Amino acid sequence: MSSFTTISSDKLARLIGTANAPLLIDVRTDEDFAADPRLIPGSVKRSHESVPDWGEELAGRSAIVACLRGQKLAQGTAAWLRQLGVQAETLDGGFEGWKDAKLPLIDSKKLPPRDAKGRTVWVTRARPKVDRIACPWLIRRFVDPNAVFLFVAPSEVVAVGERFNAAPFDIENVFWSHRGELCTFDVMVEEFGLKTPPLLRLATLVRGADTARPELAPEAPGLLAASLGLSRMYDDDLEQLDAGMLLYDAFYRWCRDATTETHNWPTGKAKA
Template identity: 75%
Template sequence: MPSPNTITVDKLARLVGLPKCPHLIDVRTDEDFAADPRLIPGSVWRPHPLAESWGSELSGNSAIVICQKGLKLSHGTAAWLRHLGKEANVLEGGFEAWEAARLPLVPDAKLPRRDDKGRTVWVTRARPKIDRIACPWLIRRFVDPEAVFLFVAPSEVILVGERFKATPFDIENVFWSHRSDTCTFDTMIEELGLTTEPLKRLALIVRGADTARLDLAPEAPGLLAASLGLSRMYADDLEQLDAGLLLYDAFYRWCRDATEETHNWPTNKPKP
């Protein structure tokens, strides 16, 4: 019989990538993490002995705690978080159960170094349209919910990255960029181990809209139109990013759950 305050792997898999997913906290020991330095998408590794300290700084009120097998470390950490007034559950079976289910895992070695607040920091060109909104959406939903994005003049991206320890993306001659006929979003899902069917479907739409190959997916022209419309609505890049996150949330849910659904009107049209 499952313990109270637990969540199954299947249920967590349905929450990952959604805007209201709880904080995912990985508290595996240094030894366990070193043996397999990969992360459940959206999770952040934190030291369990310091739970009282970092737990009080968590935004929001809910968390799911992950240790190697879903035993003492996750239950103890979750209890501390509940003591701090937060709703906290434990992943049944822990990291090992997620891995056994063959669900995606993000290699920690591919992630940028985090700042002193535990966030990844990224920098790209100002006035984003498609790839530069899609990639932040992917990072916020599947890699680092607290990620920071800096939008600067194209000529300043590399120097800003060096001075502010930010990782450049979607510009020429950097790691996180277009490759051959694919776009930066494709690069990210491949390098970060996120090649699930819904994300591959979304990547095709993004690629079609971003590289002017609208024939790649029937939905690509719609994404292009919506993206250009948003760029006209917002002068502030961060406001545009916030609006764009909702757009990609909707496209992702369609890719994951609704591709077979149709809509006709009127539904009660009398038969001839």
């Protein structure tokens, strides 16, 4: 197993939101967390004291551990994880270093209650198209990688939310829903403090596709076509969500890295 290593905030920021992002584990003390109850996007709060217990379930995976300043708690937890077969690194400078770099932070008070396994649970209408795939993608990639999504009959969303302690989204008259011209994806980007240039660009595409405004972005009709195609390919909403994760991974990476790239044909044709 590898020895002690660290990762910079800038490098970690490039990994967050991608399909191959490592597990992010926040081991700040309860007192430090209470002083600033925000989380690095995608991170899960764990206790350093019980790492021998919860660390076993992470064997074979990679993880980044952060405490307040990247010192004893993060380094000790990462060392324990390496003993358990986890490829664990620590975040250089810890939570404070990330904050000093002015990188996004999620207010944990905005998150719905977690279940007994530490997961957030969400509920929405069955047969998703655009927003109801885009929002789960955003949550799993930037908010809670272990989030659970329940797809139910439209008339039962609120009641299921109440009985199963799940946060309803993308229906009328709930917090996580359309606001004016904004779609639910826009609202989540705003409320979770994720207004980075790539996610704002992606939000424009989602809004255009979800609200029948293709003029908002040239790519919006393509997103709508792909979304409707997926909805015809899959009868199972969870299988559709799994396929949709790859779709939004691709659109996000285009928004982040490839908007200026073009292709010409034929390849050898001289420019006029």
